[in-house]
Amino acid sequence: MVIFSVYVVNKAGGLIYQYDNYVPRAEAEKTFSYPLDLVLKHHDEKVVVSFGQRDGIKVGHAVLSINGIDVMGKSTADGKDILEYLKDPSNYPVSIRFGRARLSSNEKLMLASMFHSLFAIGSQLSPEPGSSGIEMLETDVFKLHCFQTLTGIKFIVLADPRQASIDALLRKIYEIYADFALKNPFYSLEMPIRCELFDQNLKSALEIAEKAGNFGAGS
Amino acid sequence: MTVHNLYIFDRNGKCLYYNEWNRKKQAGISKEEEYKLMYGMLFSIRSFVSKMSPLDSKEGFQSFQTSRYRLHYFETPSGLKFVMNTDLSVSNARDALQHIYSNLYVENIVKNPTCILGNSLDSDLFSTRLDTFIRALPYYNPRTT
Numbered sequence: 001m002v003i004f005s006v007y008v009v010n011k012a013g014g015l016i017y018q019y020d021n022y023v024p025r026a027e028a029e030k031t032f033s034y035p036l037d038l039v040l041k042h043h044d045e046k047v048v049v050s051f052g053q054r055d056g057i058k059v060g061h062a063v064l065s066i067n068g069i070d071v072m073g074k075s076t077a078d079g080k081d082i083l084e085y086l087k088d089p090s091n092y093p094v095s096i097r098f099g100r101a102r103l104s105s106n107e108k109l110m111l112a113s114m115f116h117s118l119f120a121i122g123s124q125l126s127p128e129p130g131s132s133g134i135e136m137l138e139t140d141v142f143k144l145h146c147f148q149t150l151t152g153i154k155f156i157v158l159a160d161p162r163q164a165s166i167d168a169l170l171r172k173i174y175e176i177y178a179d180f181a182l183k184n185p186f187y188s189l190e191m192p193i194r195c196e197l198f199d200q201n202l203k204s205a206l207e208i209a210e211k212a213g214n215f216g217a218g219s
Numbered sequence: 220m221t222v223h224n225l226y227i228f229d230r231n232g233k234c235l236y237y238n239e240w241n242r243k244k245q246a247g248i249s250k251e252e253e254y255k256l257m258y259g260m261l262f263s264i265r266s267f268v269s270k271m272s273p274l275d276s277k278e279g280f281q282s283f284q285t286s287r288y289r290l291h292y293f294e295t296p297s298g299l300k301f302v303m304n305t306d307l308s309v310s311n312a313r314d315a316l317q318h319i320y321s322n323l324y325v326e327n328i329v330k331n332p333t334c335i336l337g338n339s340l341d342s343d344l345f346s347t348r349l350d351t352f353i354r355a356l357p358y359y360n361p362r363t364t
Binding site: 022023058060061103111114117124136 | 241264273285290
């Protein structure tokens, strides 16, 4: 059982805390000779596979590194465009590592605000009166659990679909937030949480949740 | 234990079919607006989920729940989207949605020469059979209140 990541969103929809607890490595490295038998394209400032799924390289995977050197967005480490670089036969054979592109901090901010609006729409489209927003969103590979406090702060946890007692974890995170962020005199409300004790306690809460799945009374 | 409503959207976001059974609250906007809002929300959830997902997913988004209802989502490879809102006691309605697609939509719409694909589903046979099917679901049990 794993917990993938934790997000804290303030009442305005701004991301004030994010922690990646576990990032699965779905990567594939392969050496290619000219011509490249995959079709690559630019997408969201990255180079992604658009056709030619094989050997663990899937459509949608981004180019992570070329010949062992990490790429930066859509250009190689020395600033050349990746697509141009891979068109040149003299650069072959070339070893390319593909994988799911990790989210940049900008993307995380955007996704957090996006969830904030989805949460509100979910409650507006309710067929029953008095509905909250999205509390749990299920996909085949992960479940997203969201807990909104009375003051409008949202705690979001992404976990394995089989992970139990996330509700207890969300309340524990709220408690940690109240104890170590709100009671910290240097913390200003609605602003990003940069408190060492908050980090430490959150990490240990996640560990406990992954192992046992409950916090016991008064923990 | 109840079914609130059902939406069917085509791949372009047009609402082909809508019906409601036990719906207590309207969204407070016109039906057309509501369809657009629903489709827009699903479209955003799909893109949200594909970006947020830590692993490669096959099916993607399946359902979400709030404190009062659960939304079940099923999408065919051709982009047809089936959305059913039920109460929280229904944990999985995928089979029902799959059945609506393969046994009702395909049989009564796709195989019906007078139904033009991409138009609203106004076939009476389809609506009656769908209504019978929904009312026969084990979790369809309109509350007496």
